Amino acid sequence: MPFGLLFMVSVIAGLVGAMTGIGGGLVLVPVLTFFSGIDIKQAIAVSNLATIVVAISATVGYIRRHMPNLNVSAFLQIFAILGAWLGALITVSLGKRPIFFFYGIFLLFSCSVLWPKRKKSVTIVPQQKRASSPSRWQGSYYDYAEKKTIHYRAERPRLAGLLMFGAGFISGALSIGTTVFTILVHEGIMGLPTKVSLPTSQLIIAVMALISTNVYLERGLINAALVAPVILGVPFGAFVGSKLFISIKNRAARFILLIGVVLLGIQMILRGVWVTR
């Protein structure tokens, strides 16, 4: 695939990922494998690298505004990186067909999680004051939108730790739904507010993707021909998308994209079951 086309695909993946709030990896890996014929392990490896770039660039803004809860991230990232490490080790030792199959399954699962949220607008996280508090599992932040201080307490940290191991495993193995699963744990299990869970998750995701990228690097699965256009293209697309989504209606775009991703997921499952090449 020529450089220009790969760069455009990466920009579009970053753009739609940011505009619809589903993440670039969900689009990038299926597009690279189906339309470019790129090896799925190489596509997952380069998607992991793009995840590091996107997570770091998101964290830069959040951390400057004191938004992540550093205590929660310090605890959860241990479980997440161990899961990511194991997941990546399993993927590099598996054949392509099971990877296609499981990728398709988790693609559909991610869509089922995102489906009920398709009508909601993408959350815009405004500036807020320090989220971490001296007390380990408690925190507070000033919400500029609601004009009041929000106090919260992170519940069930041990269960959240175990589930973060699972989130890390799926992320390391398939580079898919990383943000979706991490936020599910933060909000669904720990009860963190979205304005804390999103920034905290990005801090963890950057380290999680780092571990799995190293596994792919050891096995020589990082293709330099993909690295440059993807690493330069996905963050550029995500940046443009994050600026654009405020001014356009993203609900319809998200609906169409989710349908497209479901179809890709079904195709990937079929490819994992029947197609031998």
Next chain:
Amino acid sequence: MKSTARARWIANFDIEPLMSAILRNGMLISMVLIAASLIVQWMQTGRPTLEYMLQGDSIPELILKDFQHMDSPNFWSDLLIDCGISVLMLTSYIRVLVSMVYCAYIDPDRTNLVLTFIVFVILTIVLMTTIA
């Protein structure tokens, strides 16, 4: 007098802007190196496509093995992209190291120090050695 100044410095020290600066600069340096690699390749071959599979058991090995092929026509483009990827990977590693130093010396917090130390050890084993 000295201890009062130190106490004031510690009280006013804010870790988040430092972490933000590390992450921002690491990412920017990495992207510049990767773009430079493309430009070098373009100038040498007329195409901005790198025909190369990155491979290394650790980050130091990834860089050092390039110097075994210094006579290769692709030496500079390979070295630049390897450095770009290494800087990108080291960015989060340094962020964890800074958190650990902060928990140890500036705002002592034993629990956070232990947690961050565990992460730092895992990252060091995985990224810097060939043990894993």
